[in-house]
């Protein structure tokens with residue numbers, strides 16, 4: 433039986449897992465696709481580097497074009513990362529009729545439409561299950577499982593590194609910088625972990641999920657992103673006292689033909705299932721008009737979980753090759769949806785304020801909320817006041833983002849408010 437030949441671009445965390453699964457599960461894979469799957473060439477930056485998996489050194493190359501232009505290679509698996517270079521390589525591979533599997537969310541969030549259009553033109557598959565929530569088959573689920581429904585909300589913990597950090601900060605009181613180093617050593621973080629901790633990686637994933645879930649043209653620029661670098665132990669402590677967990681949440685909402693997509697540290701009620709997603713685990717909560725509430729859970733990063741999705745995509749490509757139906761999976765048309773204005777985006781908020789500890793301050797603060805028509809759900813003044821005044825924790829009822837911004841502006845100008853320490857969106 434003629435083997436299906438694969439060119440693997442990258443032999444780092446994910447690439448190593450791909451080699452292990454393709455070799456270790458070869459018999460199972462063959463029984464599904466009817467022929468051997470052979471990784472015939474592997475692209476690396478540095479051939480001399482020692483590897484975590486045994487590979488035949490003659491397969492290694494530092495020249496991507498040697499792989500992409502090899503007529504024997506049927507499928508390219510891109511797990512090297514980066515955007516401009518990967519885009520060029522993938523477009524050339526598609527031009528030459530090769531199918532593509534990629535784990536690259538940066539690329540798919542920024543150039544997905546261009547790459548998928550080229551794939552359609554050439555009758556090729558481009559599958560990217562590993563790009564969002566590493567080991568969870570969420571892309572398939574959105575495309576196929578919910579094709580019959582109209583999704584109104586997608587809420588996700590879609591970055592393993594930050595969930596790992598927040599979990600360790602919350603459970604062990606660990607220091608942010610130390611846990612980040614651990615996440616890097618475990619292979620969870622991006623090569624530049626700024627994209628993890630500043631919410632950009634999650635924003636890219638939410639671009640992909642909301643595009644597929646809402647069947648809409650969502651651009652990365654449409655997604656507002658705030659990361660976890662300002663989350664403090666104090667915030668996490670207060671969240672726990674009030675029955676919340678701090679999570680980096682991607683939230684995409686749709687009403688008719690308007691949408692909003694954002695990523696921000698959020699206080700999630702402990703009774704919500706997503707609040708108990710810890711460590712490197714990810715979860716994607718999906719609400720559909722017909723189905724109601726659903727949630728998908730699993731490891732979000734790391735060698736073997738991510739490689740599981742990559743190789744499952746590879747199997748899907750090879751099955752399509754056998755059936756002669758490659759290039760048929762792509763969505764035919766996307767709706768143009770408007771972004772919600774700040775007046776249309778609504779949620780509850782948590783505020784931690786440092787204020788003067790004297791008579792009448794609470795009344796002034798309440799007056800600001802009242803003037804801007806934001807209703808308060810609860811107020812707490814923790815028993816241990818800070819040195820130069822009092823701490824005040826306020827949780828609002830649902831309020832528009834626009835009204836909340838005005839409240840914050842009013843507090844900036846109010847002498848009795850010494851500092852707005854923290855502001856969080858509240859869910860659940």
Ligand SMILES: NC(=O)C1=CN([C@@H]2O[C@H](COP(=O)(O)OP(=O)(O)OC[C@H]3O[C@@H](n4cnc5c(N)ncnc54)[C@H](OP(=O)(O)O)[C@@H]3O)[C@@H](O)[C@H]2O)C=CC1
Nearest residue numbers: 442443444445446476477478511512513535536733734738
């Ligand atoms: N790690 C994870 O948990 C997840 C990662 N991803 C995505 O998968 C991709 C790979 O991630 P990961 O495996 O962690 O990354 P690594 O940094 O561990 O590995 C990257 C690999 O690609 C090679 N490489 C990178 N750039 C080039 C280049 N310009 N030319 C030739 N070879 C190159 C490197 O070569 P060398 O080894 O010689 O340096 C290395 O083998 C990224 O897009 C990432 O976002 C997606 C989901 C989860």
Ligand SMILES: N[C@@H](CC=O)C(=O)O
Nearest residue numbers: 591592593620622733
């Ligand atoms: N750095 C990413 C890797 C998977 O996409 C994460 O931590 O989730």
Ligand code: NA
Nearest residue numbers: 561564565568
């Ligand atoms: Na996935």
